Amino acid sequence: MIKSKGISDMINDGTGYILEGKERGDYVFEPPFEAPQKGTSVIKGNEVVMLTSNNYLDLSTHPEIIEAEKKALEKYGTGTCGARLHNGTTILHTQLEERCAEFFQTEAAVITSAGYLANLAAISAVAAGDEAMIITDQLNHMSIVDGNALSGAKIRIFSHNDVNKLRYILERNQDCLKKLIVVEGVYSMEGDLAPLDKVAELAEEFGVSILVDEAHSMGFIGKNGRGAAELFGVEDKIHMRMTTFSKSLANVGGCIATDKKTALYIKHHAHPYIFNASMPPAIVAGVLKAFDVMEKEQYRVEKLWENTIRFRSGLIEMGFDTMGSTSPIVPIYIGDDQKNMSVTKELLHEGVYIATAIFPAVPQNESRLRATITASLNEQQIDYALGKIEKIGKKYNII
Numbered sequence: 001m002i003k004s005k006g007i008s009d010m011i012n013d014g015t016g017y018i019l020e021g022k023e024r025g026d027y028v029f030e031p032p033f034e035a036p037q038k039g040t041s042v043i044k045g046n047e048v049v050m051l052t053s054n055n056y057l058d059l060s061t062h063p064e065i066i067e068a069e070k071k072a073l074e075k076y077g078t079g080t081c082g083a084r085l086h087n088g089t090t091i092l093h094t095q096l097e098e099r100c101a102e103f104f105q106t107e108a109a110v111i112t113s114a115g116y117l118a119n120l121a122a123i124s125a126v127a128a129g130d131e132a133m134i135i136t137d138q139l140n141h142m143s144i145v146d147g148n149a150l151s152g153a154k155i156r157i158f159s160h161n162d163v164n165k166l167r168y169i170l171e172r173n174q175d176c177l178k179k180l181i182v183v184e185g186v187y188s189m190e191g192d193l194a195p196l197d198k199v200a201e202l203a204e205e206f207g208v209s210i211l212v213d214e215a216h217s218m219g220f221i222g223k224n225g226r227g228a229a230e231l232f233g234v235e236d237k238i239h240m241r242m243t244t245f246s247k248s249l250a251n252v253g254g255c256i257a258t259d260k261k262t263a264l265y266i267k268h269h270a271h272p273y274i275f276n277a278s279m280p281p282a283i284v285a286g287v288l289k290a291f292d293v294m295e296k297e298q299y300r301v302e303k304l305w306e307n308t309i310r311f312r313s314g315l316i317e318m319g320f321d322t323m324g325s326t327s328p329i330v331p332i333y334i335g336d337d338q339k340n341m342s343v344t345k346e347l348l349h350e351g352v353y354i355a356t357a358i359f360p361a362v363p364q365n366e367s368r369l370r371a372t373i374t375a376s377l378n379e380q381q382i383d384y385a386l387g388k389i390e391k392i393g394k395k396y397n398i399i
């Protein structure tokens with residue numbers, strides 16, 4: 001009999017250097033924050049400039065949102081202790097679905113307990129089974145990749161933003177009548193936009209539906225912040241608009257805005273919707289209030305873009321490769337994982353926090369620092385961080 005070593009056989013996946021790093025005290029993941037995340041925060045007693053947070057519009061500490069959550073907490077208690085189809089729906093959940101639909105100008109919306117679950121739910125329910133085909137960008141977020149896998153559909157991958165490849169796939173698969181194209185409005189690790197005008201044109205030509213993940217575009221891209229579909233003027237051509245409440249709206253939860261029939265279909269077919277406890281009512285109240293604040297306080301969007309341009313142009317002037325980013329997600333390409341983690345660690349010592357993005361968040365050997373800029377930062381904080389990035393970039397021969 002050959003005896004298995006059990007779990008140690010199962011978790012041997014070649015990322016041992018991360019464990020070794022942890023043993024050496026060299027671990028750059030999960031830094032324990034001790035304060036709210038604004039332009040700065042505190043890690044292990046030290047103040048750091050926050051160059052990684054999806055709190056794009058600086059709403060996470062907004063007094064009106066906190067007050068709304070407190071009231072709902074007192075009224076409804078901590079959790080619903082149930083899934084949406086049973087006891088997990090409060091009047092607030094229904095209001096938030098209506099608010100999402102109103103925001104995206106769709107007939108209906110489905111909310112889920114996480115953005116990750118929104119992609120999983122929509123994709124796996126709509127494109128279920130091997131008669132369906134999902135045509136997906138190579139760099140789509142893991143929630144899309146996992147949704148694709150859960151659906152059981154045939155998967156075709158096109159190179160990042162390559163509409164010629166997308167056309168080729170559509171031409172070769174005309175006999176498959178259930179096709180869904182999935183793209184991101186803004187790509188989460190690159191910060192570039194999908195060419196949604198061209199994608200929508202192709203989808204229309206071949207009669208295919210599209211899901212757009214607007215997680216990193218909602219709130220600040222498009223005239224009314226409705227994301228890349230609004231920016232490209234193709235909202236009426238997108239069948240499902242996915243977003244998350246964990247970024248611009250500074251909370252947690254996700255949403256699929258779509259037509260009434262599709263929304264109801266998702267609710268009764270998507271396992272990640274049916275078999276998952278609903279969002280706590282206080283969180284729902286916070287998200288509802290965050291929608292109001294986001295729409296009312298437009299200066300936050302201007303500040304976000306001002307900060308983004310200051311940071312990104314500073315990096316480009318110094319000679320860093322920002323990977324064609326045109327959004328508040330600003331990657332700094334490094335390539336080598338170890339070097340990336342050392343740079344992150346040194347930056348932390350210098351009072352600058354930027355997350356390390358390594359495989360599987362990005363393709364192997366394409367690791368990078370992934371900065372996300374927020375409206376909370378001021379010019380002094382950005383310039384301080386740029387100075388430190390330049391110093392360490394030179395030390396590691398990145399520039």
Ligand SMILES: Cc1ncc(COP(=O)(O)O)c(C=O)c1O
Nearest residue numbers: 114115116141143188215244246
């Ligand atoms: C593009 C994209 N889609 C979906 C998600 C999942 O959202 P959440 O973290 O709110 O579950 C993320 C989160 O990182 C994301 O970047």
